[in-house]
Amino acid sequence: MIELPASIRVFERGWLSSNNVLLVDDASATLIDTGYATHAPQTLALVRAALGTRPLDRIVNTHLHSDHCGGNALLQSVWSCATDIPEPDADAVRAWDETRLTYRATGQTCERFAFTGTLVPGMRLTLGALDWSVLGAPGHDPHSLMLYCEDARVLISADALWENGFGVIFPELEGDSGFAEQQAVLELIATLDVKTVIPGHGAPFSDVDAALERAFSRIAWLRADPARNAKNALKVLIVFKLLDVRTLSFDTLVAMLDDATAMRAAAAALRPRSEWPALLRELVGELARGDGPLKVEGDVVHAREAQA
The missing domain is CATH 3.60.15.10 (Ribonuclease Z/Hydroxyacylglutathione hydrolase-like)
Structure with a gap:
């Protein structure tokens, strides 16, 4: 107590x-x-x-x-x-x-x-x-x-x-x-x-x-291994964005990497730019496993539930 x-x-x-x-x-x-x-x-x-x-x-x-x-x-x-x-x-x-x-x-x-x-x-x-x-x-x-x-x-x-x-x-x-x-x-x-x-x-x-x-x-x-921090950061920022807007397409997530410098820096620490779409699908897949915070339907990613 x-x-x-x-x-x-x-x-x-x-x-x-x-x-x-x-x-x-x-x-x-x-x-x-x-x-x-x-x-x-x-x-x-x-x-x-x-x-x-x-x-x-x-x-x-x-x-x-x-x-x-x-x-x-x-x-x-x-x-x-x-x-x-x-x-x-x-x-x-x-x-x-x-x-x-x-x-x-x-x-x-x-x-x-x-x-x-x-x-x-x-x-x-x-x-x-x-x-x-x-x-x-x-x-x-x-x-x-x-x-x-x-x-x-x-x-x-x-x-x-x-x-x-x-x-x-x-x-x-x-x-x-x-x-x-x-x-x-x-x-x-x-x-x-x-x-x-x-x-x-x-x-x-x-x-x-x-x-x-x-x-x-x-x-x-x-x-x-600083890449661990980069991977955690990118996953956290993906989840944060989805909890805010609730639904995003994979294309929109990829486009965010060009606009959000922290996300771009994290992605660059993990993979070459040509592999960023695959990287995002991989990370979203990890976040959607089991009782994870996200779920995937085709090319669309959803947050599972609202949090206050």
């Missing part, structure tokens, strides 16, 4: 949307991460049901992948809430540069939003009547952050640590360093006194040592 302070409420979402963490005290109500744009109305409904008549005062984004900030715009339109983002992303958000924000690279969407403040590692925040330290968590995303409450022994880990792994190491797809940074973040987490981890995806968990052991094993496995 996971026990959290009374001021913390976790909305565990489906795979397409990140978890949302609501922290409420007498002074304010803050939401950590807002899910994907497709599910923004659901995020709004969850927050409204939890807050009743009081407003949402603040949004804090651990990083700006579209599944973590896709609900920002709708929530801001309803409550005019303050919004804090990682400081290195400020210029890209201000100019709404979808290339630098990775939405074009990953074939994803995010409605334009504004921000009122920025976060950097070392800052201290008071949320839900608890004191939190902002920690850097590069690896999955160079600018990603975590929040750690020493008194409550709670870590909001975003995509740096899940119960069974961590997020795709995207920088490595473009030839930038990411494995070493992910290793360092795991080593940092291992130094913290953590009783409960609230991950970006999946249920909160308390067996932190076991999760770290699995994560250290996985990063070693990926570093031994």
Whole structure:
């Protein structure tokens, strides 16, 4: 049984949307991460049901992948809430540069939003009547952050640590360093006194040592053969797109490789360009096996079921 302070409420979402963490005290109500744009109305409904008549005062984004900030715009339109983002992303958000924000690279969407403040590692925040330290968590995303409450022994880990792994190491797809940074973040987490981890995806968990052991094993496995990271990234992005749009033809998937640079880089790490159509059919076939998230009907790929 996971026990959290009374001021913390976790909305565990489906795979397409990140978890949302609501922290409420007498002074304010803050939401950590807002899910994907497709599910923004659901995020709004969850927050409204939890807050009743009081407003949402603040949004804090651990990083700006579209599944973590896709609900920002709708929530801001309803409550005019303050919004804090990682400081290195400020210029890209201000100019709404979808290339630098990775939405074009990953074939994803995010409605334009504004921000009122920025976060950097070392800052201290008071949320839900608890004191939190902002920690850097590069690896999955160079600018990603975590929040750690020493008194409550709670870590909001975003995509740096899940119960069974961590997020795709995207920088490595473009030839930038990411494995070493992910290793360092795991080593940092291992130094913290953590009783409960609230991950970006999946249920909160308390067996932190076991999760770290699995994560250290996985990063070693990926570093031994970077093609493994590329294959995982391409499969994740295919599933993400299908969970969003529900149905795509194989021809459309192949065309996406030219438009989405992260997908193209992952495919290029695996096969020559002439073999990309066959590669996509192979990966989709793997994702359609058994109870996999996809199903194939001729030249059309479907997501099996909607997730929130």
